[in-house]
Amino acid sequence: MKKILFLLIVIISQNINAQELALIVEKGKTGYINKKGEFAIQPRFDAGRNFSEGLVAVREGKLWGFVDDFGNWIIQPSLDNAKEFNNGIALVEKDKNWRYIDKSGNFLEMPLSDKLYEFNQGVAFIRKGNKVGLINADLKIIAEPQYDAIKPFENGYAKASINKKWGIVNLKGEVVVNFEYDEIGDFYKNVTWAKSNNIYGLVIGNNFKQLEYVEKIWDFASDVAYVKKGGKIGFINMTGDWIIEPKFDKARAFSENLAPIAIGNKWGYIDGSGNFVVEPKYSDAEVFSKDGLAPVKTKNWGFINKKGDLIISDEYDISVNFAIGEKNKGFINGISRVKKNGKWGFIDTTGKLLGNKWFDNAELFSK
Numbered sequence: 001m002k003k004i005l006f007l008l009i010v011i012i013s014q015n016i017n018a019q020e021l022a023l024i025v026e027k028g029k030t031g032y033i034n035k036k037g038e039f040a041i042q043p044r045f046d047a048g049r050n051f052s053e054g055l056v057a058v059r060e061g062k063l064w065g066f067v068d069d070f071g072n073w074i075i076q077p078s079l080d081n082a083k084e085f086n087n088g089i090a091l092v093e094k095d096k097n098w099r100y101i102d103k104s105g106n107f108l109e110m111p112l113s114d115k116l117y118e119f120n121q122g123v124a125f126i127r128k129g130n131k132v133g134l135i136n137a138d139l140k141i142i143a144e145p146q147y148d149a150i151k152p153f154e155n156g157y158a159k160a161s162i163n164k165k166w167g168i169v170n171l172k173g174e175v176v177v178n179f180e181y182d183e184i185g186d187f188y189k190n191v192t193w194a195k196s197n198n199i200y201g202l203v204i205g206n207n208f209k210q211l212e213y214v215e216k217i218w219d220f221a222s223d224v225a226y227v228k229k230g231g232k233i234g235f236i237n238m239t240g241d242w243i244i245e246p247k248f249d250k251a252r253a254f255s256e257n258l259a260p261i262a263i264g265n266k267w268g269y270i271d272g273s274g275n276f277v278v279e280p281k282y283s284d285a286e287v288f289s290k291d292g293l294a295p296v297k298t299k300n301w302g303f304i305n306k307k308g309d310l311i312i313s314d315e316y317d318i319s320v321n322f323a324i325g326e327k328n329k330g331f332i333n334g335i336s337r338v339k340k341n342g343k344w345g346f347i348d349t350t351g352k353l354l355g356n357k358w359f360d361n362a363e364l365f366s367k
Contacts, residue, residue: 018054018069018367022337022346025361030058032069035335035365037346037355041071049084051366055103057082057090064092066105069367075105086119087137100139111139121153123171132160134173143173157187168192177203186219191238193217193225202240209240221253224272235259235274244274255287258306260294267296269308278308286318289331291349301338303330303351312351316340337362 021032021040031043032051047059055066055074065077066085081093089100089108098116100108110116113126119137126133126145133145151159153171160169166184168177176187183195184203194203200217201210211217216228217236224235224243234246235254250262258269258277268280269288284297293303293311295318302314317339318329330336335346335354343358 018051020365020367021051021056021069022365023048023050023056023361023363024344024359026359028360032056032071033355035354037353037357040069041067044071049082050363052084052086053088053103054367055085057084066090066103074103075101083118087122089119089124089137091116091118109139111135111141121156121171123153125150134169142171143169154186155188159184159186166194177206180208185217188220189223189238191220193219202238204239211236211240218253222255222257224254224259226251226253226259233261243272244270247274252285252287256290256292256306258288258294260285260287269294277306278304286329291331291334293331293349295330295336303336311349312347316347332364335365337364 019034019040021034024031024033024043026043029043030045030048031039032041034040045058045060049057051069055068057064057066060077063077064079064082065073066075066082068074079092079094083091085103088103092099092101099110100116102108111126113128115127117125122137123134123142126135126141128145130148131145132147132150133141134143134150136142146162148161148163150169156171157168157176159166162179165179166181167175167179168184168187170176177184177192181194181196185193190205192203194201194208196208199210200214201208214227214229218226220238223238226233226235227246229246232246233248233251234242235244237243248261249264252260257272260267261270263280265283266280267282267285268276269278269285271277282296282298286295288294288306292306295301296304298314300314301316301318302310303312305311318336331349334349338345338347340358343360344362345358346354346362348354
């Protein structure tokens with residue numbers, strides 16, 4: 001008990017004190033920069049991963065270990081491979097065997113599983129034959145291997161299937177949506193979309209509500225989902241009522257009270273009433289970030305504000321930013337990863353290049 005309490009204190013302390021750093025590659029070596037664009041860890045490693053819970057897996061020569069955000073070795077390079085920490089546990093390989101370790105580098109008691117998986121939101125998959133279950137961070141089984149598949153957890157819920165039928169489970173392994181559907185969406189505020197016998201609808205409180213003549217439903221965001229009907233796309237609320245009739249050719253989710261939509265091949269933005277705030281004139285457009293900027297594309301990508309003014313010139317390439325709770329292109333907490341002339345870097349909301357420097361590769365900030 002004392003050892004577990006000590007490890008929890010270490011984890012919490014590392015998370016609080018850790019600074020956000022981004023992996024960069026320069027001249028074949030991996031290092032990490034801070035949000036000022038300064039090197040927190042000089043490029044000296046042969047490979048690395050993203051920071052998680054105050055530590056990062058890096059490779060020196062052929063062996064992996066873990067360093068802190070100052071570049072100090074916390075777990076010496078002695079591993080054949082290593083993944084990121086989650087809930088104080090990391091998946092590592094040594095002598096061709098995958099094992100779990102804690103933040104002191106101690107090997108943990110192995111769960112009964114044909115294959116080990118990384119932890120995510122405090123749980124990890126276990127496998128027995130063709131069936132999948134769940135364990136918690138204490139390496140205790142919370143769901144016996146009975147599922148054909150479980151997708152990664154999002155906000156505490158995951159899509160899972162039994163006998164080719166899909167439902168939703170929570171982090172305790174409890175079923176929150178019955179296994180009755182041919183397809184199912186992400187669980188959002190006790191609601192998801194589903195497809196049963198070629199009929200689309202919403203599952204609200206585990207009850208299916210059919211939406212007539214609907215051809216496809218996308219996941220909810222900001223309490224709204226976009227839906228295809230009659231070959232056109234509109235928007236519904238969480239009870240399935242149309243708030244914007246289907247009249248657009250393409251769409252993306254609402255964010256910051258605006259949604260990108262396309263008429264023909266041109267993209268613009270509408271408000272919650274379906275009125276144009278930015279007329280369709282771009283070849284592509286992404287959602288607005290909390291910083292009030294959205295990526296738009298002419299020949300290359302730039303960024304506009306909510307009035308449609310071009311704030312950052314269209315001279316960049318961008319890519320999807322996959323981070324915890326994020327699946328967008330563009331700004332996250334005031335910084336966006338961009339590419340120009342084959343090099344990667346970071347800009348702030350004024351378009352200033354962090355550290356005035358480009359790199360061979362760059363990943364998202366994390367800690």
